[in-house]
Amino acid sequence: MPAGPVCGRAAVLVPVLPRSGAAARDPEARLEEARGLALAIDLEIALARSVRVARPQAATLLGGGAVEDLKHRLEDIDADVVIVDAALSPIQQRNLELAWRRKVIDRTGLILEIFGARAATREGSLQVELASLTYQRSRLVRSWTHLERQRGGFGFLGGPGETQIEADRRQIDTRIARIKADLEDVRRTRGLHRRARARVPFPVIAFVGYTNAGKSTLFNRLTRADVRAENLLFATLDPTMREAVLPSGRKVILSDTVGFVSDLPTDLVAAFRATLEEVLAADLIIHVRDIAHPDTEAQKRDVIAVLADLGLDAEGELPIIEALNKIDLLDADAAETVRTRAGRDSGLVAVSALSGEGADDLLAAIDDQLAAGRRVFHYRLGPAHGADIAWLYEHGEVMDRHDSEDGEVRLTVRLDPADADRFGHRAQDLAPIAEDDRAAE
Numbered sequence: 001m002p003a004g005p006v007c008g009r010a011a012v013l014v015p016v017l018p019r020s021g022a023a024a025r026d027p028e029a030r031l032e033e034a035r036g037l038a039l040a041i042d043l044e045i046a047l048a049r050s051v052r053v054a055r056p057q058a059a060t061l062l063g064g065g066a067v068e069d070l071k072h073r074l075e076d077i078d079a080d081v082v083i084v085d086a087a088l089s090p091i092q093q094r095n096l097e098l099a100w101r102r103k104v105i106d107r108t109g110l111i112l113e114i115f116g117a118r119a120a121t122r123e124g125s126l127q128v129e130l131a132s133l134t135y136q137r138s139r140l141v142r143s144w145t146h147l148e149r150q151r152g153g154f155g156f157l158g159g160p161g162e163t164q165i166e167a168d169r170r171q172i173d174t175r176i177a178r179i180k181a182d183l184e185d186v187r188r189t190r191g192l193h194r195r196a197r198a199r200v201p202f203p204v205i206a207f208v209g210y211t212n213a214g215k216s217t218l219f220n221r222l223t224r225a226d227v228r229a230e231n232l233l234f235a236t237l238d239p240t241m242r243e244a245v246l247p248s249g250r251k252v253i254l255s256d257t258v259g260f261v262s263d264l265p266t267d268l269v270a271a272f273r274a275t276l277e278e279v280l281a282a283d284l285i286i287h288v289r290d291i292a293h294p295d296t297e298a299q300k301r302d303v304i305a306v307l308a309d310l311g312l313d314a315e316g317e318l319p320i321i322e323a324l325n326k327i328d329l330l331d332a333d334a335a336e337t338v339r340t341r342a343g344r345d346s347g348l349v350a351v352s353a354l355s356g357e358g359a360d361d362l363l364a365a366i367d368d369q370l371a372a373g374r375r376v377f378h379y380r381l382g383p384a385h386g387a388d389i390a391w392l393y394e395h396g397e398v399m400d401r402h403d404s405e406d407g408e409v410r411l412t413v414r415l416d417p418a419d420a421d422r423f424g425h426r427a428q429d430l431a432p433i434a435e436d437d438r439a440a441e
Contacts, residue, residue: 011070011079012045012047013048014048015061051070126179127183133179203283203416206285207255209288218362221353240255241253247364262298280310282318286320288353289323291327324350327339376413376414380430392415397414398411398413399413
């Protein structure tokens with residue numbers, strides 16, 4: 001399948017369906033997001049508008065009057081493709097293309113097109129190809145002989161011969177099976193890496209959040225890394241892991257992951273499961289939120305929904321800290337309100353990844369959250385146990401030390417229970433002389 005930058009002009013349409021309570025999104029925010037998705041693959045926006053839909057139509061989604069009105073509008077503008085920011089069935093897609101005489105792609109196709117253009121590693125490319133093949137499988141019978149040829153990351157914006165996979169359904173199924181086998185190898189390799197990290201344990205902190213919430217910028221701020229961070233939707237697709245040092249001196253691994261989005265295609269979530277398993281294996285999740293976005297609460301719900309799709313109960317199964325990012329974009333009163341709110345809730349931290357405000361507070365919150373699960377142990381070590389003393393300093397937080405004249409060292413150490421077990425296996429003759437019965441405060 002061809003890959004590369006997409007060039008052309010697009011009309012972006014956002015069907016505004018009947019509101020459904022708290023899940024409804026702001027129409028203007030949705031339109032702006034749809035524009036951002038189109039701009040993410042360098043499409044020039046010729047027309048962008050919201051279209052109210054009183055009752056979704058099985059044949060076209062939009063009502064007949066809206067389809068006809070848009071047909072006349074499209075005749076007056078130069079647009080190669082029409083993006084409908086909704087999930088279209090193959091029949092709806094075909095009928096709209098026949099009515100408008102333009103290539104039509106839905107939200108799923110557009111997101112897959114972006115991912116196809118952005119995936120930088122073999123693993124990322126495999127995951128996107130799997131999702132795109134599954135998506136295209138139901139659209140094999142279509143033929144678009146009336147459309148001009150264009151280049152597309154995964155063919156959804158392509159012309160004749162590029163919008164269809166040049167093979168029959170059996171060939172596609174064979175390719176899907178091969179990709180799934182390759183991704184299973186990826187999953188096993190990641191499992192080996194996680195087990196290797198467990199042997200030299202550093203807690204893993206996974207960054208999640210809505211796309212363009214500022215995860216990569218904050219990740220770079222905390223780790224001094226150079227992960228691609230741009231004001232673009234889905235700027236990060238392939239996971240990145242870097243070391244960071246907490247205020248206590250404890251080392252952790254921060255993991256930057258792909259951004260989530262509302263109505264993220266199910267096939268895409270499934271395809272990226274190998275990557276997103278890093279989130280499931282994390283010791284702590286940092287949910288980075290764009291607190292200045294008008295739909296910030298809806299975006300939060302979308303992220304929690306994706307985590308639920310992965311099998312993670314975001315309401316209590318794993319510790320989560322919300323990083324309320326982009327406070328620098330709020331006015332003074334609103335920013336102070338966010339800071340006050342964060343000051344009252346240990347699970348919230350007000351930050352600006354751009355200016356660095358709150359970065360130290362976030363590291364301290366991570367430190368406190370990890371320490372909450374630790375216990376306090378007291379050890380007596382002799383002069384021959386220098387390596388064991390160094391191990392305790394490396395993996396725990398030494399709270400008190402007393403050195404006697406005969407070379408004996410008494411340490412009070414805060415450790416994760418798993419690390420305490422590892423130390424017990426490492427130095428079987430050094431059981432703790434005492435252990436606090438409560439979790440460390």
